[in-house]
Amino acid sequence: MASSSRRVGGEDDDEPYLLGFIVAKAVGLRHYDGGRTITSRENVGLVREPLNRYDRNAIRVDNSRGVKAGHIDAPTAAVLAPLLDGHHLAAVHGIVPKPTSKNPFRLPCQVHLFTRPAAAALVGAALAAAGLDLIHVDHPEFALSESAIVQEQTKKSQGDVDKLFSHVGKEGKARVEPMEAPGDGSPVMDIEWFRVILDEAHVIKNSAARQTKAVIALNAERRWVVTGTPIQNSSLDLYPLMAFLRFQPFSIKSYWQSLIQCPLERKNNETGLARLQSLLGAISLRRTKETESGSTSLVSIPPKTVFACYIELSAEEREYYDQMELEGKKKLQEFGDRDSILRNYSTVLYFILRLRQLCNDIALCPLDMKSWLPGSSLEDVSKNPELLKKLASLVDDGDDFECPICLSPPAKTVITSCRHIYCQTCIMKILKSSSSRCPICRHSLCKEDLFIAPEIKHPDEDLSANIDRPLSSKVQALLKQLRRSQNEDPLSKSVVFSQFRKMLILLEGPLKAAGFNILRLDGSMTAKKRSEVIQQFGHVGPGAPTVLLASLKAAGAGVNLTAASTVYLFDPWWNPGVEEQAMDRVHRIGQTKEVKVVRLIVKDSIEDRMLELQEKKRKLITGAFGKKKGGKEYKEIRVEELQMMMGMKMKSV
Numbered sequence: 001m002a003s004s005s006r007r008v009g010g011e012d013d014d015e016p017y018l019l020g021f022i023v024a025k026a027v028g029l030r031h032y033d034g035g036r037t038i039t040s041r042e043n044v045g046l047v048r049e050p051l052n053r054y055d056r057n058a059i060r061v062d063n064s065r066g067v068k069a070g071h072i073d074a075p076t077a078a079v080l081a082p083l084l085d086g087h088h089l090a091a092v093h094g095i096v097p098k099p100t101s102k103n104p105f106r107l108p109c110q111v112h113l114f115t116r117p118a119a120a121a122l123v124g125a126a127l128a129a130a131g132l133d134l135i136h137v138d139h140p141e142f143a144l145s146e147s148a149i150v151q152e153q154t155k156k157s158q159g160d161v162d163k164l165f166s167h168v169g170k171e172g173k174a175r176v177e178p179m180e181a182p183g184d185g186s187p188v189m190d191i192e193w194f195r196v197i198l199d200e201a202h203v204i205k206n207s208a209a210r211q212t213k214a215v216i217a218l219n220a221e222r223r224w225v226v227t228g229t230p231i232q233n234s235s236l237d238l239y240p241l242m243a244f245l246r247f248q249p250f251s252i253k254s255y256w257q258s259l260i261q262c263p264l265e266r267k268n269n270e271t272g273l274a275r276l277q278s279l280l281g282a283i284s285l286r287r288t289k290e291t292e293s294g295s296t297s298l299v300s301i302p303p304k305t306v307f308a309c310y311i312e313l314s315a316e317e318r319e320y321y322d323q324m325e326l327e328g329k330k331k332l333q334e335f336g337d338r339d340s341i342l343r344n345y346s347t348v349l350y351f352i353l354r355l356r357q358l359c360n361d362i363a364l365c366p367l368d369m370k371s372w373l374p375g376s377s378l379e380d381v382s383k384n385p386e387l388l389k390k391l392a393s394l395v396d397d398g399d400d401f402e403c404p405i406c407l408s409p410p411a412k413t414v415i416t417s418c419r420h421i422y423c424q425t426c427i428m429k430i431l432k433s434s435s436s437r438c439p440i441c442r443h444s445l446c447k448e449d450l451f452i453a454p455e456i457k458h459p460d461e462d463l464s465a466n467i468d469r470p471l472s473s474k475v476q477a478l479l480k481q482l483r484r485s486q487n488e489d490p491l492s493k494s495v496v497f498s499q500f501r502k503m504l505i506l507l508e509g510p511l512k513a514a515g516f517n518i519l520r521l522d523g524s525m526t527a528k529k530r531s532e533v534i535q536q537f538g539h540v541g542p543g544a545p546t547v548l549l550a551s552l553k554a555a556g557a558g559v560n561l562t563a564a565s566t567v568y569l570f571d572p573w574w575n576p577g578v579e580e581q582a583m584d585r586v587h588r589i590g591q592t593k594e595v596k597v598v599r600l601i602v603k604d605s606i607e608d609r610m611l612e613l614q615e616k617k618r619k620l621i622t623g624a625f626g627k628k629k630g631g632k633e634y635k636e637i638r639v640e641e642l643q644m645m646m647g648m649k650m651k652s653v
Contacts, residue, residue: 016090016248019120020136021112021145022127025073026061026096030105034067038107044069044094045258046111047271048084057081061094061109064258066266072109079130080111088119088126091249093258095145110145114249186214193220198244201225202577205237207253216244228584229577230284231620235264235276247283304587306597308611311477313359313602315425316412320365321358321605324351352606359602360503360571361472378414378424378452387415387451404440405430413453418443424452471510474600478507478568479514481598482547485566486516491540492593493563497582498570499552507549507570517543522551530554538563552582561585565593570600572607576614 026044029035038044045062049071052058059072059080071077072094083089091114096107113134115123127134135142196218198204204212223245231237239261242250249255260279263272313321328351335341341348357364405426412424420440422430430436431445438445471479478496485492498504501522511518521533537548540563548564552573564586573579587595601607 015246016114016116018137018249019113019115019123020134020142021110022076022132022134024076024094024109024111026070026094026107026109027073028070028105029107032068032070034063034065034069035061035105038063038069038096040096042096043254043258044096044109045262046072046092046094048081050081050085059084059092062262064262066262070105072111075130076111076132079126079132083123083126088115088123090114090116091255091259093249093255112145114255189217189219191219193218195222195224196220197224197226199226201227201241201244202229202232202237204240204244205232207240207243212240212243216240229581231617232575232577233617235272235620236261238276238280245283250279301587301589301591302594304583304595304597306583306599308599308601309477309481310601310603311473313473313605315406315423317358317362317473319425319428320362321355324354324358325606327351328355355606356571356610357500357503359605359607360474360498360500361506363472363506364500364502378447378450384451387417387419414450415453416443416445416451417449418445421453424450474570474602475507475510477600478570479510481568481600482511482516483514485596486546489565492565493537493546493548494566494568495548495550495561495564495586496568496570497550497552497579499573500571501551503570504549504551511547511549516547517545518547518549519545520549521554522549523554525554530559534559534561537561550582552578559585560588560590562588562590562592565591565595567595567597568600569597572599572601572610572614574610574613576618579614 026035026038029038043064045060045066047060047062049058049060050056055071055074055077057074057077057080059077060068061070061072063069072080080089080092084092093112093114095110095112097110113123124134135145196215198215204215206212225241225244227241230241236256239250239253239256242256243253245251250259260272260276263275266272328348331344331347331351332341335344335348354365403421403423403426406423413421414424414427415421416427416438418438418441420438422439427445427450430439431447431450436445437443482494485494496504496507498507501524504520504522508518508520519533519537521530525533533548537545539545548561550561567583567586569579569582583595583597587597599611601611
């Protein structure tokens with residue numbers, strides 16, 4: 001992303017700035033739904049309507065929820081429209097102050113005007129010629145502005161009006177600081193930097209963080225931000241970057257919300273997306289590793305292929321998963337409305353976390369959760385001599401065990417009191433149904449009629465992978481993929497990313513038992529230890545490590561893993577940008593082989609739905625940096641998306 005060059009108070013500074021405000025009228029409010037609900041001190045959007053058949057100078061007023069509320073009065077619109085159309089005004093923004101009119105459908109509206117220095121005189125002359133009073137920044141009544149940025153800095157004392165602006169040039173051009181600089185005495189703040197460049201600038205996406213406020217407060221003549229993932233969750237991630245660049249008016253949060261964020265969050269978001277595209281197109285330089293049609297790639301890197309490996313859960317895993325999802329849905333239904341869900345946000349996230357862990361391995365679940373999930377507290381068949389004898393005779397006769405319900409060899413074999421054999425999961429589902437009878441002989445059954453059989457080990461079983469606990473379906477799928485890669489190229493190296501440190505630890509045993517030489521890299525390690533692990537992973541030859549188990553975030557940035565050529569994403573992450581960064585630790589300058597990225601995704605699970613959410617965010621990023629207008633509605637994780645994650649039908653906004 002390109003810089004915002006800034007000369008404080010300089011005459012050649014071409015950045016838009018707050019010129020002042022005029023008082024207009026918001027009229028016609030009775031005719032629109034949005035106009036009937038406008039409240040005191042409400043931020044309103046002002047949108048040009050050049051195709052309005054009644055008035056080609058029309059400027060629409062939208063309430064804070066983006067619903068049409070009315071129009072700016074015609075005389076004022078006739079003055080402002082040519083200034084907007086001729087780009088003399090960079091932006092306008094409205095605030096309805098405390099109403100003084102007795103007519104609730106004709107309200108005063110403070111229209112704040114942003115212009116560039118070169119156009120300031122023209123704008124001022126046009127307003128004066130029309131008899132409109134400009135309350136400029138030096139005017140004593142400017143403190144009466146209901147703008148959030150002005151209110152925040154004037155609420156302490158009317159006598160502090162002069163402190164509203166950090167920088168006032170010779171011509172009285174005010175620079176409204178986008179954020180309050182941190183109350184800490186660091187000498188870095190006293191240095192007058194010529195240029196400050198933020199690398200990996202997306203780390204300041206939280207505008208409330210002290211780190212973000214600190215870098216924004218740096219005194220610099222020129223500012224740059226560099227990031228491969230400027231948007232990670234929503235377009236709001238861009239606001240702190242605008243604040244750092246001091247790119248007004250977008251560096252003021254209330255204006256960012258009204259000009260970009262709110263329009264993007266409407267069902268019809270063409271205006272917001274078009275503004276975002278124009279903004280980013282004007283201030284950013286974007287380069288991708290892929291060669292576009294008619295252009296040349298900046299770097300020479302072998303191609304990267306990404307594909308998904310879909311996994312079926314075992315019957316036991318599916319039972320655990322379905323039970324957890326059912327409990328989560330019940331909780332959401334208990335909470336009821338949106339506000340209640342938001343108040344219990346952490347509870348919903350708990351269920352989402354557990355569902356994601358169940359997709360990986362049941363062993364990730366805590367003991368307190370297992371207590372209310374389906375258990376295996378069935379009586380051992382050895383305590384029932386007759387049934388044990390029946391089971392032994394089947395083994396002696398060499399009969400194949402096959403569950404008559406799923407028609408597969410039983411997982412956790414159960415024999416009933418009526419001497420029939422089933423999978424534990426299959427017969428437990430029968431007991432929960434209304435019939436509760438044996439599917440073969442229709443004998444009535446209850447839990448006490450079921451007996452668990454001891455596991456039978458056959459001499460031809462592969463004991464090399466035999467460990468203390470059964471491998472999860474996803475671990476088995478990973479092992480299969482790793483063996484395939486090793487067979488194709490014995491010297492190839494792979495990186496397995498997971499965001500769960502415990503999962504990385506659980507993977508060590510099975511991978512070692514399968515003959516892989518492994519290393520682990522996670523956030524619990526010191527920087528020195530991480531560096532040693534990365535160096536070891538780069539070694540080649542006999543006995544060299546072939547698989548690196550890496551934390552998604554600990555190895556997601558600033559790490560070079562080009563020794564590997566295959567990446568396994570063991571579990572998906574909400575944010576596609578984080579995954580892209582992880583892949584790019586392998587697919588980067590220095591890579592000499594084609595890179596294969598494998599996503600391990602459990603079918604019919606929360607992981608499927610996470611991929612949908614990732615795709616939604618990718619479209620936002622593509623749309624923001626693209627040239628086409630229009631598109632679907634893009635938002636960060638909301639109530640509807642929480643419902644989607646739990647497998648519930650999303651309600652319309």
